[in-house]
Amino acid sequence: MVKSGSRDKQAGLKKGPWTPEEDQKLMYYIQLHGQGSWSSLPAKAGLRRSGKSCRLRWINYLRPDIKRGKFSLQEDQTIIQLHALLGNKWSAIAHHLPKRTDNEIKNYWNTCLKKRLTRMGISPNTHKPINNAVNNQSKDSANLNHTVQWETARLEAEARQFKEYRKLQLHQNQLSSSSSSSQPSLTRLVLNKVTPRPSRPPCLDILKAWYINHSLLPSKQNAPKMRSMYAMMLATDDLEFPASTLSFPDTVPTNSKCSNNNNNTFGMINQSLLPSSFTSTATNENAIAKGVCDDEACGNKVGSLGNDGNIMVAVEAFRSSGYSCNSVAGLYHDDVLAYGFNENSASSQQNLGVISVGNGSGSDNFEGERQDWEAILELANGLPSSPVFPVL
DNA sequence: AAACCACGCAACCGCGGACGT
DNA sequence: TACGTCCGCGGTTGCGTGGTT
Structure with a gap:
């Protein structure tokens, strides 16, 4: 199987930081055509990037429904608690933090939260006081494993539901936009295609x-x-x-x-x-x-x-x-x-x-x-x- | 002022699952 | 069933920046 990474190397595509011009091209294309079909997107959008790179740039940076900046205390708490349950399941954790990307949460965990917990004498791996971590390890891990399995299964089901809904929504939007006008306005296309996530994931508490x-x-x-x-x-x-x-x-x-x-x-x-x-x-x-x-x-x-x-x-x-x-x-x-x-x-x-x-x-x-x-x-x-x- | 270092974060890479043929 | 392709995820890298010496 030829992996996308190998193809990218063969094609001699551009790597590294994105320029404002590239961002603009990508955003303009997605505004017009919606996201998806990442492999063919770069050529159509006039970008010398891999589809993967385009996807990443859009998901983690350009998407309009992204909240940037400092994490709130509430978000800190949520991340720590979910990490205790789910481990490094960043995408699952991100589902519970609207407008935050998995990449951002992962970075924030690795650079800030992990250290903060360690400074407080808490193991970022076990989420228990470092002294007690060894004593309670077997009991905790059994308990935690069960919980993680439960939560992971639920989150996966939830994600499937949401994906299905988004698919349906996109399909509906495409039908309605194609039937209503051959030259839809840019604004409406943006509203139709770039639908934000539901404001709050339907599962907490x-x-x-x-x-x-x-x-x-x-x-x-x-x-x-x-x-x-x-x-x-x-x-x-x-x-x-x-x-x-x-x-x-x-x-x-x-x-x-x-x-x-x-x-x-x-x-x-x-x-x-x-x-x-x-x-x-x-x-x-x-x-x-x-x-x-x-x-x-x-x-x-x-x-x-x-x-x-x-x-x-x-x-x-x-x-x-x-x-x-x-x-x-x-x-x-x-x-x-x-x-x-x-x-x-x-x-x-x-x-x-x-x-x-x-x-x-x-x-x-x-x-x-x-x-x-x-x-x-x-x-x-x-x-x-x-x-x-x-x-x- | 220059060199060095630590840190944060954007981007890349490889892998595996899902899906279509 | 086998294979190719696409997509998403988690781990890792490397660059830019700010602080320190």
Whole structure:
């Protein structure tokens, strides 16, 4: 197999620092044509660089959605905690730090954080006090390995979901731009092609948000109920916690039906704003809600979603569309997993969820589920965490 | 002022996985 | 299945800059 590096050498391509002219050529090309097809990009853009070099320059430097400059204390904490969990998985860590590149985080770790931890008498490898590192090594490593496997698998799944969503989004954009005008404006192309990442990765501290949310609820009877971890994150977007390993549950409530006792409209989403695979057909695994409540008693209809990941993607699509509506509903198989929020409501409690989800018999195992999650939360709090920034 | 050194960071390199043929 | 290509990742390198001697 001929590696790209070997090809680059054969072609005698330019290496080293990029000039402003080269930057401009690259940016102009990507603004016009979008990113991707890196191998053919240099020739088309008039650059004597390898595709790899172009990609790197764009990803790590030229991309408009990059935050540069000093890392905040919050970012420091997140990096240290995630490094304790994931090790040198810089791209995975970068997923949790919007607008920071893996390269930047890696450099920052190697040049600053590593030294800072060492100065504090903490091993940057084990994240434990250097004196105790040897004693606890076997116990810690077993614990850590388990956690790392868990977290890595989750992050990979998450990344796949996100890639898929981006693919769909790009495809949709290409379709819409080609059909609307043969000479689209540069501005619109930039907006279409260079889509920033979602502002916040949908995985941090969901369980804690859930827990706090339920702790805030006044009573079972009049409490709005929220079962989707992702919706919880949306609803508690202002909550900031150091990173944890908390994630979506593997299972979702079953035998649930939408009671729709608030007469809310579910999923009023403009389909044209969503990736093409999100249709309104109830049998489509990737469908998103269109219409109103699915409950047969209500005589309404909701699309179905294959799994929580798809719900995440769907909600992300919804969020990025900027479309305003009362609520969004998703189904897990035939059961409403459901999340929702009411932007028009003045009540913060309603914003935390206006959808009521009960089981088929009409009773609600809310308290039982709460206790289950409390137990999980306790377990999660027992996971290894940074001695510098312990899990709250 | 010049030489040296340490540091930060952009860029490169090699590898492996994913995907298409 | 085998092969070629593309892409992304983690480790490493090397250059520019600022501080020190």
